[in-house]
Amino acid sequence: MDTRLFDAPLAHRAANRAGSTHRLPLIAFACLALAACGGAKDKPGKGQNPTVEVGYVVMQPTTVAITSEFNGRAVAFQSSEVRPQIGGLVQRQLFQEGSQVRAGQPLYQIDPSLYRASVEQAEADLKNARAALNAADLLAQRNKSLVGAQMISRQDYDNAVAAADQARANVAQREAALSTARINLRFATVPAPIDGRIGRSLVTVGALVTPDQAAPLATIQRLDPIYVDVQQSAQQLLTLREQLSSGNVQASQADARIFLPNGKPYPQPGTLQFSEVLVDETTGTVTLRIRVPNADGTLLPGMFLRARLAQATQTSAYRLPQQALVRGPTGDAFVWVVGADNKAVQRPIGADRVDGSDWIVTTGLNPGDKVVTQGIGSLRRDAQVRAVPASTPQKLQPPGAASAQPTKQG
Known part of the structure; x- marks a missing residue:
């Protein structure tokens, strides 16, 4: 029997396997080449800086009130102790405790x-x-x-x-x-010395009173208007005077906003009446007295209050959104400004206080500067930017976000 008849199919299969083995390296090499081409197309060239889209606000000088916040207490506008000027037994009490009394109104009857x-x-x-x-x-x-x-x-x-x-x-x-x-x-009839609200009676009917006794019969306090006494440090007062003498700060009518113990603002503003001419030796502060309307009697003597006082106005200052200010490693403040060639430029500024949601900048900015407020985290020195107004709806992407997009298959 001729064995070649049986060996022919085996030889054919062996030849097929050998051909397949030679084709596998060629296919793998082709795949690697395609991948390399696609990767080279997706990656930006070395040295390329992608354009960063940022939002900006335009700076313009304005007048800003110099405000300070102080703690203080309410003090009665007028306060008078009701005292006897003769001696004798109290026969009658002629008022209701806690009521409003008028000057000259009879309060007590002495025998x-x-x-x-x-x-x-x-x-x-x-x-x-x-x-x-x-x-x-x-x-x-x-x-x-x-x-x-x-x-x-x-x-x-x-x-x-x-x-x-x-x-x-x-x-x-x-x-x-x-x-x-x-x-x-x-x-013998003890009258009210002033208009106001009378407190509790410190004597009762039948008590013996004398002109030189230590305790008063009662106390009357006038509460409309009312004073709020606050304390300002002598250093703050000197700083304010230096600013006024420099010419960049102008004195203004000192209106004050009062805040209640629960943090809510009092509806009516107060007016600064005067400041003490003496510094307290123990605290190093000067007392400022604010006059506040109190027709409804909300403010009571001894109440702890806060006062926000505008003592002067600053001219040629800039209001900078807080998110635009950046602090360097040493704590110095700077902002990013859109340069004339649409490149990001760092600009050091002087910002020493906050008013509401804005920093008050006194140095470092010029009228018309475009200060970056959005996309700050993506900026580098001399980075190319595409600036749009901060109020424009936009989608800000970090650098390299484009390379994360899926590549188009050819």
Whole structure:
């Protein structure tokens, strides 16, 4: 039997396997070449800087109020202690505690019996003195005619005139004593010295009061308007005066915004009345007094408050959004500015305070500067940028985002 008939199929399969083995390296090489070509097309060339899209705001100088915030307490506009000016037993209390009282309104009634008797005695003494004066005057007139006729001595006449003068002085003394007695009787009714709200009574009916007692009968406080006393450090005051003398800062009417203990703003602004001329030796502060309307009685004496006070205005300042300011490694402040050739430029600035949501910049910016506020994290020095206004809807992408896009298959 011819074995080639059986070996022919085997030889054919072997030849096929050998051909397949030679084709596999060729296919793999072709795939690698295609991948390399595609990768070279997707990657940017060495040294290429992609354009960064940023948002900017245009800087223009403006006038900004120099505001400071202080802690303080409310103080009554007027405060008066109700005190007795005579001694005696309190018979009646003529007011309701916590009510509004008027100046001159009766508050307490002290037993007037002794003072009424003093008035009656003073009146009687005055009548007696006037009668004595009348008799002395008649005697002096009669002696005047007698001395002319040389019926009495000149000395007797002079004595009669002196006695009349003494009687006249005695009448004046009795009149003064009567006035004093009537005043003391009037003091038996204790009046309110000022308009305001009266507190609790510190004495009760039946209590014995004296003019020199330590405790008052009650206290009246006028609460509309009301004062808010705040403390400003002497250093802050000196800094403000230096700014005013430089000419870049102008004094303004000091309006104040008051904030309640719960943090809510008080609806009506206050006005700075004056500042103390002395510095407190223990705290190194100066007291500023603010006058605030308080018609509804919301603010009460002793209440802890905060005051935001505008003492001056600063000209030629710039309001910079807070997100635009960048701090360097040493803490220096700078911003990114769109240059004339659409390249990012770093600009150092002077920003020492915040007003609301903006930094107040005094140095480093010029009118018309385009300051970058969006896309700052993607910027490098001299980076090419495509600047659009910050209010324009935009999609900002970090550098290299384009290389992450899927490549188009050919």
